[in-house]
Amino acid sequence: MNAVDFAPLFRTAIGFDRLARMVDSAANADAAYPPYNIEKAGDDSYRLTLAVAGFGPEDIELTVKENTLLVAGRVSAEAPKVEVFHRGIAGRAFERRFVLADHIVVEGADLKNGLLQIALKRVVPEALKPRRIAIGGTAPTLAHEETAKAA
Numbered sequence: 001m002n003a004v005d006f007a008p009l010f011r012t013a014i015g016f017d018r019l020a021r022m023v024d025s026a027a028n029a030d031a032a033y034p035p036y037n038i039e040k041a042g043d044d045s046y047r048l049t050l051a052v053a054g055f056g057p058e059d060i061e062l063t064v065k066e067n068t069l070l071v072a073g074r075v076s077a078e079a080p081k082v083e084v085f086h087r088g089i090a091g092r093a094f095e096r097r098f099v100l101a102d103h104i105v106v107e108g109a110d111l112k113n114g115l116l117q118i119a120l121k122r123v124v125p126e127a128l129k130p131r132r133i134a135i136g137g138t139a140p141t142l143a144h145e146e147t148a149k150a151a
Helices: 007-012 017-028 143-150
Strands: 036-040 045-051 060-065 068-073 094-099 104-112 115-122
Antiparallel strands (some): 036 045
């Protein structure tokens, strides 16, 4: 795989630090481990499922910071030492980042049968939701019109 150097672009871009960091981290990320699915569970809800065989709830840490979900797995040091003839199940530490869209919140997580399921929901504030405006029979008066009539 060819390495791409984005450093010349970063020197001339002002105010695009977040975008530059995202491009840089995407280029350096191990995109294959652990495998994951993103499913739509409802109109405003999603489920992120990661295959984390060999990890327990105490080995996985979920953190949300600045619209980024960080899923990190650390192998416990107490694992028994055994001689392995073939290692097909990866048990290495991992760190996976997911950029969350605006108004997406993490509702909870569950680990069952080697699958970590993270529930996500879009929660749009009332101020940003569309609202219907009733049309009345009279035109509304503006405050400065009322002041002009009174004078």
